[in-house]
Amino acid sequence: MTQTDWIAVDWGTSHLRAWLLDAGGTVLDHRSSAKGMGTLERDGFEPALLDLVGDALTDGAITPVMVCGMAGSRQGWAEAPYAAVPCAPPTADAARLVGTNDPRLRVRILPGVKQMHPADVMRGEETQIAGFLSLNPGFEGVICLPGTHCKWAHISAGEIVSFRTFMTGELFALLSKSSVLRHSIAASGWDDAAFAEACEDAMTRPAVFAGGLFGLRAEALVGDLDPVTARARLSGLLIGIEIGAAKPYWLGREVVLIGDDALVAPYRQALQAQGCPVTLTDADRMTLQGLRAAHQSLKDPAQ
Amino acid sequence: MTQTDWIAVDWGTSHLRAWLLDAGGTVLDHRSSAKGMGTLERDGFEPALLDLVGDALTDGAITPVMVCGMAGSRQGWAEAPYAAVPCAPPTADAARLVGTNDPRLRVRILPGVKQMHPADVMRGEETQIAGFLSLNPGFEGVICLPGTHCKWAHISAGEIVSFRTFMTGELFALLSKSSVLRHSIAASGWDDAAFAEACEDAMTRPAVFAGGLFGLRAEALVGDLDPVTARARLSGLLIGIEIGAAKPYWLGREVVLIGDDALVAPYRQALQAQGCPVTLTDADRMTLQGLRAAHQSLKDPAQ
Numbered sequence: 136m137t138q139t140d141w142i143a144v145d146w147g148t149s150h151l152r153a154w155l156l157d158a159g160g161t162v163l164d165h166r167s168s169a170k171g172m173g174t175l176e177r178d179g180f181e182p183a184l185l186d187l188v189g190d191a192l193t194d195g196a197i198t199p200v201m202v203c204g205m206a207g208s209r210q211g212w213a214e215a216p217y218a219a220v221p222c223a224p225p226t227a228d229a230a231r232l233v234g235t236n237d238p239r240l241r242v243r244i245l246p247g248v249k250q251m252h253p254a255d256v257m258r259g260e261e262t263q264i265a266g267f268l269s270l271n272p273g274f275e276g277v278i279c280l281p282g283t284h285c286k287w288a289h290i291s292a293g294e295i296v297s298f299r300t301f302m303t304g305e306l307f308a309l310l311s312k313s314s315v316l317r318h319s320i321a322a323s324g325w326d327d328a329a330f331a332e333a334c335e336d337a338m339t340r341p342a343v344f345a346g347g348l349f350g351l352r353a354e355a356l357v358g359d360l361d362p363v364t365a366r367a368r369l370s371g372l373l374i375g376i377e378i379g380a381a382k383p384y385w386l387g388r389e390v391v392l393i394g395d396d397a398l399v400a401p402y403r404q405a406l407q408a409q410g411c412p413v414t415l416t417d418a419d420r421m422t423l424q425g426l427r428a429a430h431q432s433l434k435d436p437a438q
Numbered sequence: 439m440t441q442t443d444w445i446a447v448d449w450g451t452s453h454l455r456a457w458l459l460d461a462g463g464t465v466l467d468h469r470s471s472a473k474g475m476g477t478l479e480r481d482g483f484e485p486a487l488l489d490l491v492g493d494a495l496t497d498g499a500i501t502p503v504m505v506c507g508m509a510g511s512r513q514g515w516a517e518a519p520y521a522a523v524p525c526a527p528p529t530a531d532a533a534r535l536v537g538t539n540d541p542r543l544r545v546r547i548l549p550g551v552k553q554m555h556p557a558d559v560m561r562g563e564e565t566q567i568a569g570f571l572s573l574n575p576g577f578e579g580v581i582c583l584p585g586t587h588c589k590w591a592h593i594s595a596g597e598i599v600s601f602r603t604f605m606t607g608e609l610f611a612l613l614s615k616s617s618v619l620r621h622s623i624a625a626s627g628w629d630d631a632a633f634a635e636a637c638e639d640a641m642t643r644p645a646v647f648a649g650g651l652f653g654l655r656a657e658a659l660v661g662d663l664d665p666v667t668a669r670a671r672l673s674g675l676l677i678g679i680e681i682g683a684a685k686p687y688w689l690g691r692e693v694v695l696i697g698d699d700a701l702v703a704p705y706r707q708a709l710q711a712q713g714c715p716v717t718l719t720d721a722d723r724m725t726l727q728g729l730r731a732a733h734q735s736l737k738d739p740a741q
Contacts (some may be wrong), residue, residue, distance in 0.1 A: 209659075217660065253649070254657035284618070284652055300652040302617065309612045314605065315587070341644030342683035346556070349587055349603040354557035356512075357520065380645035 137163055139191040141199040141436060143426035144184070146206035147259055148173040151183060154423055155191050162423070164191070172205040172212075180212035181235050184242075192239040199436035200242045201426045203262035207231060207244040217249035217256060221294045224248070224265035227429045241437055245429055248295055255300050259422075260286045263393050266424030267416060268293060276389040280418075281398040283308075285377065287384040299384065301377040304398070310348065311369060319355035324363035327404070333371025334405045338379035344372050370401055378405050385411050394418045440466055442494040444502040444739060446729035447487070449509035450562060451476045454486060457726055458494050465726070467494070475508040475515075483515035484538050487545075495542040502739035503545045504729045506565035510534060510547040520552035520559060524597045527551070527568035530732045544740055548732055551598055558603050562725075563589045566696050569727030570719060571596060579692040583721075584701040586611075588680065590687040602687065604680040607701070613651065614672060622658035627666035630707070636674025637708045641682035647675050673704055681708050688714050697721045 140158040144151070149171040155164040170183040184200070185192075192198050207215035215231035230243035247258030260280045268274060268290070280286045283305050288298040311320040337344040351369055354360040378385070390406055391414045392399040399415055406413050430436060443461040447454070452474040458467040473486040487503070488495075495501050510518035518534035533546035550561030563583045571577060571593070583589045586608050591601040614623040640647040654672055657663040681688070693709055694717045695702040702718055709716050733739060 249656075249660045251660060254653050254660050254663075256656045256659050299649050300656065301648055302619075302651045303648075305617055306651075309616060313612060313616060314608055316605075341647070341679065342685075344644070345604055345606075345679045345683035346602050348605045348609075350557050353552075353559045353603065356559050357552045357554060357557050360557075376644065376648045380648035382645075 137161075138193060139163060139188075139198060141201065141430055142188055142191070143423055143430065144200055144202040144204075144206075145259065145262075145422050145426070146180075146202050146204040146211075147171055148205045151187060153184075153188050154426075155188065156427075160427065172208065172210065175212075177212065180206060181237065181240070184240070185237060189237075192237070194239065196239065197241050197437040198239055199430065199433070200240060201227070201230070201430045202242060202244045203422070203426060203429075204259035207246060208258055211244075212242075213244060215244040215246040217247045218261075220248060220250045220298065221296045222248065223294050224261040224268065224425065225429075226265075227432045230429065243429075243433075245426075248298070250298060253299070255298055257286055257288075257298065257300070260288070260393075261295065262425035262429070263418060263421040264288060264290070264295060264425070265428055266421035266426075267391060267393065269424055269428040270421075274391070276391065277384050278391045278393060279381075279385075279402060281392065281394040281402050285402075287381045289384060299381065301380070303373045303377045307370060307373055310373075311366065316348065316352050316365075316369065319352050319360065319362060319365050320369060321362035321366045324366060326361075326364045326367035329364045330367040330371040330374075330401060331404065331408060333368040334375035334378065334401075335371075335408065337372045337375030338405075341376055341379060344376045347372050371405075374401055374405055378402075378409070385409070389414065391416060393421050440464075441496060442466060442491075442501060444504065444733055445491055445494070446726055446733070447503055447505040447507075447509075448562065448565075448725050448729070449483075449505050449507040449514075450474055451508045454490060456487075456491050457729075458491065459730075463730065475511065475513065478515075480515065483509060484540065484543070487543070488540060492540075495540070497542065499542065500544050500740040501542055502733065502736070503543060504530070504533070504733045505545060505547045506725070506729060506732075507562035510549060511561055514547075515545075516547060518547040518549040520550045521564075523551060523553045523601065524599045525551065526597050527564040527571065527728065529568075530736045533732065546732075546736075548729075551601070553601060556602070558601055560589055560591075560601065560603070563591070563696075564598065565728035565732070566721060566724040567591060567593070567598060567728070568731055569724035569729075570694060570696065572727055572731040577694070579694065580687050581694045581696060582684075582688075582705060584695065584697040584705050588705075590684045592687060602684065604683070606676045606680045610673060610676055613676075614669065619651065619655050619668075619672065622655050622663065622665060622668050623672060624665035624669045627669060629664075629667045629670035632667045633670040633674040633677075633704060634707065634711060636671040637678035637681065637704075638674075638711065640675045640678025641708075644679055644682065647679045650675050674708075677704055677708055681705075681712070688712070692717065694719060696724050 152167040
């Protein structure tokens with residue numbers, strides 16, 4: 136078996152994912168576990184990492200590990216203080232070197248990025264942005280990263296100039312699973328026309344958003360609103376108010392969407408309906424590419 | 439002990455409350471239990487009622503019970519179909535007579551009110567509106583009932599002309615207790631200035647609402663946002679977008695607020711900041727008064 140030269144790790148709140156790479160940069164294996172930051176105490180990170188990749192380490196040798204994500208937060212493994220915008224996505228120079236009990240590990244955690252006015256933070260997305268920029272040097276425009284907390288970042292001259300976070304994914308989950316709307320919202324399924332109409336309405340008239348949420352429940356009770364239609368309409372109301380608020384980001388610019396297919400599809404639909412040119416990229420690939428760029432920037436990864 | 443002549447019941451999703459009244463209309467006792475509709479199967483309602491008030495019934499006699507609220511929903515004790523706006527709050531004529539195993543009970547459930555376009559429903563608030571109108575005949579204006587699902591009702595000529603529901607209270611609970619914001623929001627406390635500023639901002643620029651939610655978390659991380667200030671600001675963002683969307687209701691009209699003091703206080707502050715004249719009334723008193731009006735309209739309560 137080819138020896139693992141270094142390990143790339145994406146450590147979020149709810150997941151831990153690792154890629155094992157050889158000296159030529161080829162991925163030997165991709166592994167994941169549910170041991171996200173949210174489930175771990177400070178002394179649980181090294182054991183969780185060893186559980187996942189310990190068999191790939193070589194006795195007597197040092198395997199560099201490059202980490203991005205919430206593992207670098209104050210409640211994580213070790214705090215990697217935020218870089219402040221405007222800035223390029225942090226490189227390995229700014230990474231936090233973490234002491235480990237296992238001498239075979241040399242763990243570095245990449246910082247997140249913060250913005251003071253208006254206050255905002257990201258941890259993990261900056262590495263996806265770094266990955267995209269390493270593949271598309273000279274890109275000028277906007278990168279949108281849909282997810283639990285969707286980020287919009289304005290990129291110019293290789294730097295994150297400003298960014299804004301919307302809780303759209305978390306609101307969708309709370310409303311569809313934990314609110315009174317749960318009785319009226321299907322667990323899956325989609326309705327393009329219902330999404331498009333609700334999205335456009337909420338974008339242009341935010342009053343539709345505030346009043347429209349309970350309307351989904353009411354229309355199921357007094358009418359015959361289909362739960363799949365209700366699901367698409369809820370998504371439309373939430374993404375519509377987000378797209379409306381993010382207009383200073385996308386208006387007149389090219390938007391790159393980074394995320395899983397299911398997450399980015401409604402954003403693409405909404406932006407294209409506004410005549411906004413959209414490019415789709417794969418989130419996992421950008422994460423790995425960003426970690427790769429950080430690793431390659433190290434002069435001596437074993438130090 | 440004076441004999442209970444009839445019983446007024448407010449039966450919501452999460453509570454059951456009963457007033458025992460004598461023949462002169464004096465309240466002999468007020469009791470409550472946690473056996474709300476949400477906790478009961480259909481055959482659990484009569485036992486729950488007997489647990490609470492059974493000792494006040496007289497063997498060989500019939501005690502009328504007038505009920506409002508979610509007990510009349512499809513998932514409740516017995517469905518009392520909605521009246522449709524425009525309509526006066528339903529009276530006892532429209533109440534659903536519910537069969538009971540205990541011959542001492544004569545239970546009636548008042549219907550809720552529905553609106554077809556835009557779809558909306560209420561159950562319980564129509565009885566508070568009836569109570570207010572019985573004390574203020576000829577009232578023309580708007581009644582706002584803050585709560586888990588805040589209702590705005592346009593009242594004219596004794597009828598509910600139209601109404602709109604906002605999930606503001608439920609959104610506040612979900613965001614402050616179950617979202618990532620829970621780390622940054624105090625469980626209690628208030629900041630008038632922070633509320634006023636966030637409310638005004640969200641009302642006039644709804645983009646502030648969408649982007650401002652995660653900002654509460656970010657400002658706690660990169661700044662020093664006080665959790666009490668964050669609590670007031672979250673309330674301001676949510677009530678601000680509601681007040682903005684409800685503008686066609688309150689603009690140029692007198693608004694009556696029905697609700698508990700803590701619930702109505704921020705609405706009063708927000709509406710007064712807009713120059714809107716506001717009158718406060720007590721929710722429990724209006725509920726009881728509405729049930730009283732319904733009971734008194736019965737020709738023969740024991741039938």
